Amino acid sequence: MHNTPLSNDDAALSTLRVSVDAGVAWVELHRPEVLNSFNDTMLREIAGLWARLRLDDEVRAVVVTGAGDRAFCTGYDRSGLDAADGDGTGETADDESSALLKAASPFLRADVGDFLGPKSCGLWKPVVAAVNGIACGGAFYLLGEADIIIAADTATFFDPHTTFGMPAVFEPLHLLRRMPLGEVLRLTLLGSAERMSARRALEIGLVSEVVPGDQLRAAAGAIAGSIAALPPLAVQATLRAIWIGSEMAPGQALGVAHALVAAGTDPAALAAGQETFRSGDRPRWRLR
Known part of the structure; x- marks a missing residue:
């Protein structure tokens, strides 16, 4: 929406x-x-x-x-x-x-x-x-x-x-x-x-x-x-994980990691990513 x-x-x-x-x-x-x-x-x-x-x-x-x-x-x-x-x-x-x-x-x-x-x-x-x-x-x-x-x-x-x-x-x-x-x-x-x-x-x-x-x-x-340009659910789950890791003790953060993986995995985005991997059509990168 x-x-x-x-x-x-x-x-x-x-x-x-x-x-x-x-x-x-x-x-x-x-x-x-x-x-x-x-x-x-x-x-x-x-x-x-x-x-x-x-x-x-x-x-x-x-x-x-x-x-x-x-x-x-x-x-x-x-x-x-x-x-x-x-x-x-x-x-x-x-x-x-x-x-x-x-x-x-x-x-x-x-x-x-x-x-x-x-x-x-x-x-x-x-x-x-x-x-x-x-x-x-x-x-x-x-x-x-x-x-x-x-x-x-x-x-x-x-x-x-x-x-x-x-x-x-x-x-x-x-x-x-x-x-x-x-x-x-x-x-x-x-x-x-x-x-x-x-x-x-x-x-x-x-x-x-x-x-x-x-x-x-x-x-x-x-x-x-x-x-x-990236799948938003995967990006948002990754963002949450990193901030949680900066605020919690390592053991506490790892304790919620599985829940974040589950919440941030979109099957359609995952399938599209696998197709990108197979095709070799990777984005162009720049060196920083």
């Missing part, structure tokens, strides 16, 4: 630009005037988008990037924090996402990652993050739940929380999945005093490829397009 197509003329979206091409959903964070920082509107829109992509069978992979070439995302929009309403978002207290983020009890309060993270929103389709400039602070919610990260050679990474007197907690916890402990500590504790280059991010495994900026979209498209 194919649900409502997504397109750039979707009037419901004011902070995102979305299109679908050959099974790949292209998601652009579109607030370039504030370096693609997110406000309550973007949080609400992106959470809704992940929910829609989850149910859209045409979409088999996702690319997320930022508008322009200056920034991927610079975290929460602090530009209006001194405004009279106290948050500068322009949202009303009646907005559900705003209310959840500002709940008085810490046991009831939501975190922005509950809206930003594709995995946190139940989207178990491969997400490729194409980092086209600055990625800092809350950007690590997105990067922490992306499956493959590539970067333009001009991309930089840092976490300014401590510089502004705030503890960095959720962001470094996400980064610990992808970076060595010492690198997470250095990036987080130095705040705005130091930025990590795309080259260094490649060296430590935060990103898997660095390309010139004018080749970033093509590189992300090649990765996502290759994934989108």
